[in-house]
Amino acid sequence: MKKVYVGKTKDVFELENGNYLLKFKDDVTGENGVFDPGANTVGLSIEGIGRSNLQMSIHFFEILKAAGIKTHYVSADLDNATMEVLPAKVFGHGLEVICRFKSTGSFMRRYGDYIQEGADLDAYVETTFKNDEKGDPLVTEDGLIALGVMTAEQYDSMRSLTKKIATAVRDELAKKDLVLYDIKFEFGYNGDEVILIDEIASGNMRVYKDGKIVDPMDLGKLLFA
Numbered sequence: 498m499k500k501v502y503v504g505k506t507k508d509v510f511e512l513e514n515g516n517y518l519l520k521f522k523d524d525v526t527g528e529n530g531v532f533d534p535g536a537n538t539v540g541l542s543i544e545g546i547g548r549s550n551l552q553m554s555i556h557f558f559e560i561l562k563a564a565g566i567k568t569h570y571v572s573a574d575l576d577n578a579t580m581e582v583l584p585a586k587v588f589g590h591g592l593e594v595i596c597r598f599k600s601t602g603s604f605m606r607r608y609g610d611y612i613q614e615g616a617d618l619d620a621y622v623e624t625t626f627k628n629d630e631k632g633d634p635l636v637t638e639d640g641l642i643a644l645g646v647m648t649a650e651q652y653d654s655m656r657s658l659t660k661k662i663a664t665a666v667r668d669e670l671a672k673k674d675l676v677l678y679d680i681k682f683e684f685g686y687n688g689d690e691v692i693l694i695d696e697i698a699s700g701n702m703r704v705y706k707d708g709k710i711v712d713p714m715d716l717g718k719l720l721f722a
Contacts, residue, residue: 505539506550506700512581516571521547521578525700525713533602538629547578549717550698554580556720557666557697566661568693569685585685585694589646591627592636592684594655596620596663599678601703615678620660654691655684662693670704673719675711678703 498518502509505526510518524547527533527540551573558570569582597604600616624641625633636644638652647655659682667677680702683695695701699713711719 507547507696515584517582517584519580519582519696521551521580521696523547543714546700546714548575549714550696550700551575551578551580553698553717553720554696557669560665560669561662561693564661564665566658566665566693567690569687580696582694583687583692585687585692587683587685587694588641588651589626589644592641592646593625593627593633594659594682594684595623595625595679596659596682597623597679598663598667599676599705601678604679620663622656622659651686651691658684658691658693662697666697666702670720673722674706675716675719676705678705 498510498512500508501511501517506522506524508520508522510520512518523542523544524539525541525543526538528538530541533540552575554570555573555575558568561568562570569585571581571583573580597618598620600608600612600618601614604618604621605612605614623635624637625635627633636646638649638656641647641652642649662682663677663680666680670677680697682693682697682701684691685694686692699711699716702716704711704716706719
């Protein structure tokens with residue numbers, strides 16, 4: 498296998514069959530040792546979180562597959578914390594899409610003058626460029642189109658998929674009395690089709706139970722209890 502990318506929470510290898518292999522790490526994003534899915538730096542390492550994130554990703558990718566929502570997921574090896582995925586090109590130099598059901602985190606830092614912490618949001622979708630040096634700057638739909646990152650049709654498809662996938666995750670977590678505040682996705686395109694890439698795991702979402710945030714390592718235990 499040829500290593501083609503070293504990421505904050507996983508490494509990427511090219512396979513001989515043309516697909517790619519994601520190797521999950523035990524690192525999560527955050528600042529000053531505190532977990533934050535919206536952060537653009539590795540904040541801490543949690544032993545076993547890579548395997549836990551993969552287990553959760555498999556669970557949600559299978560749910561999406563059953564719902565007829567195409568993703569890059571092909572198969573996974575839980576023991577080795579790896580997942581085989583379809584090849585996909587990223588938008589621009591990398592684009593993150595956040596879906597928010599409750600106001601918290603960076604949303605509150607920007608808009609706290611207008612909304613209370615934990616207030617309901619109707620699957621609010623926002624996009625940011627992946628750029629650590631610039632703090633993952635926000636970019637609007639018009640900006641993405643004007644910059645040639647994606648077409649209006651691709652944006653509409655991505656926004657629709659974001660809402661569908663985030664709602665599916667929220668509803669699955671709710672079965673365990675877990676409340677999804679927000680979740681971060683990445684999308685790419687395979688041919689002419691916009692598809693979900695990356696992972697669906699605790700390191701990319703903020704989940705609360707009984708009014709308290711759930712530690713990412715505990716989320717898998719609660720979900721699969």
